[in-house]
Amino acid sequence: xxxxxxxxxxxxxxxxxxxxxxxxxxxxxxxxxxxxxxxxxxxxxxxxxxxxxxxxxxxxxxxxxxxxxxxxxxxxxxxxxxxxxxxxxxxxxxxxxxxxxxxxxxxxxxxxxxxxxxxxxxxxxxxxxxxxxxxxxxxxxxxxxxxxxxxxxxxxxxxxxxxxxxxxxxxxxxxxxxxxxxxxxxxxxxxxxxxxxxxxxxxxxxx
Amino acid sequence: xxxxxxxxxxxxxxxxxxxxxxxxxxxxxxxxxxxxxxxxxxxxxxxxxxxxxxxxxxxxxxxxxxxxxxxxxxxxxxxxxxxxxxxxxxxxxxxxxxxxxxxxxxxxxxxxxxxxxxxxxxxxxxxxxxxxxxxxxxxxxxxxxxxxxxxxxxxxxxxxxxxxxxxxxxxxxxxxxxxxxxxxxxxxxxxxxxxxxxxxxxxxxxxxxxxxxxxxxxxxxxxxxxxxxxxxxxxxxxxxxxxxxxxxxxxxxxxxxxxxxxxxxxxxxxxxxxxxxxxxxxxxxxxxxxxxxxxxxxxxxxxxxxxxxxxxxxxxxxxxxxxxxxxxxxxxxxxxxxxxxxxxxxxxxxxxxxxxxxxxxxxxxxxxxxxxxxxxxxxxxxxxxxxxxxxxxxxxxxxxxxxxxxxxxxxxxxxxxxxxxxxxxxxxxxxxxxxxxxxxxxxxxxxxxxxxxxxxxxxxxxxxxxxxxxxxxxxxxxxxxxxxxxxxxxxx
Amino acid sequence: xxxxxxxxxxxxxxxxxxxxxxxxxxxxxxxxxxxxxxxxxxxxxxxxxxxxxxxxxxxxxxxxxxxxxxxxxxxxxxxxxxxxxxxxxxxxxxxxxxxxxxxxxxxxxxxxxxxxxxxxxxx
Numbered sequence: 001x002x003x004x005x006x007x008x009x010x011x012x013x014x015x016x017x018x019x020x021x022x023x024x025x026x027x028x029x030x031x032x033x034x035x036x037x038x039x040x041x042x043x044x045x046x047x048x049x050x051x052x053x054x055x056x057x058x059x060x061x062x063x064x065x066x067x068x069x070x071x072x073x074x075x076x077x078x079x080x081x082x083x084x085x086x087x088x089x090x091x092x093x094x095x096x097x098x099x100x101x102x103x104x105x106x107x108x109x110x111x112x113x114x115x116x117x118x119x120x121x122x123x124x125x126x127x128x129x130x131x132x133x134x135x136x137x138x139x140x141x142x143x144x145x146x147x148x149x150x151x152x153x154x155x156x157x158x159x160x161x162x163x164x165x166x167x168x169x170x171x172x173x174x175x176x177x178x179x180x181x182x183x184x185x186x187x188x189x190x191x192x193x194x195x196x197x198x199x200x201x202x203x204x205x206x207x
Numbered sequence: 208x209x210x211x212x213x214x215x216x217x218x219x220x221x222x223x224x225x226x227x228x229x230x231x232x233x234x235x236x237x238x239x240x241x242x243x244x245x246x247x248x249x250x251x252x253x254x255x256x257x258x259x260x261x262x263x264x265x266x267x268x269x270x271x272x273x274x275x276x277x278x279x280x281x282x283x284x285x286x287x288x289x290x291x292x293x294x295x296x297x298x299x300x301x302x303x304x305x306x307x308x309x310x311x312x313x314x315x316x317x318x319x320x321x322x323x324x325x326x327x328x329x330x331x332x333x334x335x336x337x338x339x340x341x342x343x344x345x346x347x348x349x350x351x352x353x354x355x356x357x358x359x360x361x362x363x364x365x366x367x368x369x370x371x372x373x374x375x376x377x378x379x380x381x382x383x384x385x386x387x388x389x390x391x392x393x394x395x396x397x398x399x400x401x402x403x404x405x406x407x408x409x410x411x412x413x414x415x416x417x418x419x420x421x422x423x424x425x426x427x428x429x430x431x432x433x434x435x436x437x438x439x440x441x442x443x444x445x446x447x448x449x450x451x452x453x454x455x456x457x458x459x460x461x462x463x464x465x466x467x468x469x470x471x472x473x474x475x476x477x478x479x480x481x482x483x484x485x486x487x488x489x490x491x492x493x494x495x496x497x498x499x500x501x502x503x504x505x506x507x508x509x510x511x512x513x514x515x516x517x518x519x520x521x522x523x524x525x526x527x528x529x530x531x532x533x534x535x536x537x538x539x540x541x542x543x544x545x546x547x548x549x550x551x552x553x554x555x556x557x558x559x560x561x562x563x564x565x566x567x568x569x570x571x572x573x574x575x576x577x578x579x580x581x582x583x584x585x586x587x588x589x590x591x592x593x594x595x596x597x598x599x600x601x602x603x604x605x606x607x608x609x610x611x612x613x614x615x616x617x618x619x620x621x622x623x624x625x626x627x628x629x630x631x632x633x634x635x636x637x638x639x640x641x642x643x644x645x646x647x648x649x650x651x652x653x654x655x656x657x658x659x660x661x662x663x664x665x666x667x668x669x670x671x672x673x674x675x676x677x678x679x680x681x682x683x684x685x686x687x688x689x690x691x692x693x694x695x696x697x698x699x
Numbered sequence: 700x701x702x703x704x705x706x707x708x709x710x711x712x713x714x715x716x717x718x719x720x721x722x723x724x725x726x727x728x729x730x731x732x733x734x735x736x737x738x739x740x741x742x743x744x745x746x747x748x749x750x751x752x753x754x755x756x757x758x759x760x761x762x763x764x765x766x767x768x769x770x771x772x773x774x775x776x777x778x779x780x781x782x783x784x785x786x787x788x789x790x791x792x793x794x795x796x797x798x799x800x801x802x803x804x805x806x807x808x809x810x811x812x813x814x815x816x817x818x819x820x821x822x
Contacts, residue, residue: 014714206719
């Protein structure tokens with residue numbers, strides 16, 4: 001999607017990097033250990049492209065955290081993992097050995113907070129750096145098959161022509177675990193206008 | 208005319224409109240707070256007031272930081288500000304924040320206990336307020352702990368079975384058993400004590416978290432009336448609990464020791480093998496006076512079963528190893544073990560510049576005993592003579608049976624030819640002293656060939672050959688005597 | 700340091716926007732600076748093979764080799780270059796690894812004051 005110019009794209013990546021870096025800092029303080037998170041790839045795709053990308057790139061079963069946001073951009077954000085490895089991440093965070101196959105209530109909650117910290121930092125950094133406001137709802141952990149994912153992300157409820165998906169691939173490395181997850185921001189295109197405006201204002205000061 | 212589902216919807220709306228939200232919030236089994244942009248409490252439900260222990264009026268208008276000065280973690284404080292000021296929804300999970308609000312609740316026994324909780328901070332859409340939900344997750348924590356505990360036990364059981372299959376180190380498995388108990392019975396230390404061969408005393412075999420001196424001091428706890436907890440558990444073949452060691456008479460002699468090690472109670476579970484054979488004791492030492500609950504008892508039982516399997520297997524392996532290295536009739540080392548010990552002694556003598564001696568001993572007249580009195584008599588004679596032979600030696604010397612009536616004695620170090628001569632003489636006397644078997648007297652003698660390291664050879668083979676040759680010299684010199692491989696000794 | 704000899708500063712960051720932001724801040728310092736740019740560790744090495752630099756401001760998280768890997772190379776080949784790791788990942792463990800390489804550690808986005816202090820060697 002050519003909605004954003006290369007500079008605008010670059011700016012978003014940079015702001016995502018900032019947000020993720022701060023989230024890594026916040027997480028490392030919670031777990032008293034180094035947490036490395038990297039953002040190697042970011043792409044903007046349409047709803048049909050997103051559905052195609054999910055089917056292709058993601059494992060059949062996913063665990064994740066959802067969080068709604070509203071402000072200069074509005075929509076729903078998600079952190080997605082292969083289902084089994086989400087547990088690995090939680091266990092690495094709390095320093096426990098791998099537990100049962102099933103994720104427990106407490107682990108579900110820990111995963112939700114992990115997503116909460118990441119998504120909040122990304123959204124807050126976007127908003128703060130662009131001198132805008134965003135409000136987030138509380139996080140919800142979920143498990144789903146890849147075919148149910150569009151429903152979880154609210155993709156189908158929105159008008160596909162009015163929705164934009166920002167997909168960010170993110171690599172986690174903490175303690176002895178290294179795994180890859182995705183951040184998906186499903187952005188309501190009506191709010192994408194104010195997003196674009198904010199990006200352009202920021203760039204206008206630089207360029 | 209309204210259809211029925213419309214009618215239900217309408218009446219539902221009516222009902223919902225008329226529900227008193229405040230009463231609903233007060234009746235919830237969980238905490239609800241509303242905070243304004245300055246993080247001040249504008250509403251709290253009954254649950255919150257109860258668990259903080261202050262009336263509602265004392266809470267309103269104040270922030271949580273004011274209510275609990277210096278007690279909120281930075282993470283909680285910043286999450287509250289993030290939610291109230293920046294409108295960021297936050298979840299604080301139990302596993303990542305073991306301490307959130309200092310709330311108390313009464314346990315079933317009536318004691319005040321800390322409340323396990325997680326907190327949700329939700330900025331409201333219709334107003335500037337932030338909704339705080341405090342969830343009591345004590346039960347979820349308990350379930351989780353149970354799950355983790357039983358998983359750990361299962362994992363350990365698997366590990367023990369694996370180690371049985373792969374031949375892992377017994378010490379590791381015993382230490383793992385101790386660690387598991389310490390993990391599942393918090394604030395405790397654990398040890399495994401084994402029954403010594405005398406069957407009357409115990410020695411500590413594994414105590415990975417206790418100081419080394421504990422291992423030392425507890426060595427050789429003797430059986431007897433009024434024995435300590437562990438001894439009693441062996442005698443009773445059952446769990447014995449000393450809930451408070453300071454007040455326990457049997458522990459008074461060890462009072463300084465238990466103060467130093469910071470243990471206050473002792474729960475001793477005997478480790479019993481098949482056929483009710485006691486092997487030792489699995490001991491758990493809580494750091495506070497305490498009685499085990501049902502879960503603890505079950506854990507000790509399961510762990511002692513694992514220890515029993517591990518110990519029995521170890522015994523069996525030791526037995527197999529012993530049989531592979533020893534002569535079954537006399538219990539003496541066999542040729543393989545002799546080779547191993549000889550190699551070891553050679554390296555050591557070479558390193559330290561010692562002398563040592565090999566004696567090749569062949570019995571004279573043994574074949575006749577076998578022919579005249581049968582193999583049973585011959586076997587009995589060999590057993591008795593090998594016992595006599597070892598009696599003439601120091602603990603560090605070795606006597607091996609390498610053939611029918613052939614023995615090799617290795618004197619680990621020798622200072623002089625006189626010393627060798629004295630041992631050889633003693634062996635000659637011991638061998639030629641008649642053995643009483645029923646009505647019969649059996650008598651043989653011995654021919655001994657001696658080789659000395661390094662004079663007579665520098666390798667195991669050379670030394671054995673030299674000693675063998677010397678033995679034949681002794682045979683041809685008339686038997687019942689000893690000969691040295693070198694000319695020096697052959698004057699004998 | 701006299702104003703007549705401008706300091707050569709190498710900016711290494713995969714984001715052009717991040718480099719631009721940094722340039723803006725450096726310009727506001729009103730010092731005599733000569734800026735060099737590289738979008739990756741490889742590019743930085745190419746630039747250094749032909750140009751002289753006094754100071755390098757290096758992003759940590761870049762595709763390919765990261766900032767610390769680049770810093771290790773620079774320390775070895777160009778020991779005179781003063782370096783700072785500029786990153787949003789302000790964890791102590793990372794800061795320590797930077798300091799172990801003799802680098803300054805600046806949080807991203809750095810403030811003009813922090814940048815100025817580092818460049819003027821006030822730190």
